[in-house]
Amino acid sequence: MALRRALDALYWCSAALAALCLLGIFFIMIAQMLLRQFNIPILxxxxxxxxxxxxxxxxxxxxxxxxxxxIRVGLLIEKLSPKARQAMEAVVLALAAVLTAYITYWCANDVMFSYEIDDMAQGSIAFQLWIPKLAMPLGAGIMLIAVLDELVRVLRGQKPSYQVAAEDRAARGDFSAEV
Structure with missing residues (x-):
């Protein structure tokens, strides 16, 4: 189960990076608001x-x-028998893996192209664009791992984690994700 712990840690760390990005946005906006009182822009x-x-x-x-x-539309899949639902989950997850791999590939390609041509930001501060662009292939790559992780679960006959999580929320009477 070391692999399971490592994958869960990867997903958690990725979410923590997303939270840090949001925190960074918050601090920038607060700093802009405060410094605007003194006519000091943040370049x-x-x-x-x-x-x-x-x-x-x-x-x-x-x-x-x-x-x-x-967001997931389950109108069709929720009406299927358990066996048919499992097969449909596998097909949809396989398609999602292909699409996510395609997105990851082209995002990584864009980062490499920006690096090769030494692409610089055109804003008030010049910085190499490949650095902030790394978030796209890294995030998409981690998503690809998560989709493949779920596909393996379904192929092993287990319910996908997202279905288990939704059932747990419903059992607690929490329908906030359904709104």
Whole structure:
């Protein structure tokens, strides 16, 4: 079960990075608000905030997916028999893995291209763009690992984690994710 602990730690660390990105956005906005009173601008704040937004979205993907918090339409799959549902889950997860791998590949390709041409930000502070762009392939890659993790669970005959999490919330009377 060391692999399970390592994967769960990876998803948690990725979510923690997303939270740090949100915290960074918060601090930048508060600093801008306070310094505006003294007519002191923060150079590059808009650029950094934009990249932190991308980081918060991509790094949160895997953890959110595993907890069943991503938007999921289950109208068809919930009406299937357990055996048919398991087969459909496997097909959908396999398709999701292909799509996520495609996204990861092209995000990584974009980072490499930015690195090769020494692409620089055009804002008030010049910095190499490949560095903040790393959040995209890293977050998408961790999401790919999470999708493959769920696919293996389903192929082993287990319920996916997102389904277990949704059932646990429903058993507690928490339907906040269903709204």
């Amino acid at each position: 590059g704040a808009d650029d950094v905030t934009a990249f932190l937004c991308v980081g918060s979205a991509f790094f949160a993907l895997a953890y959110t997916f595993r907890r069943g918090e991503l």
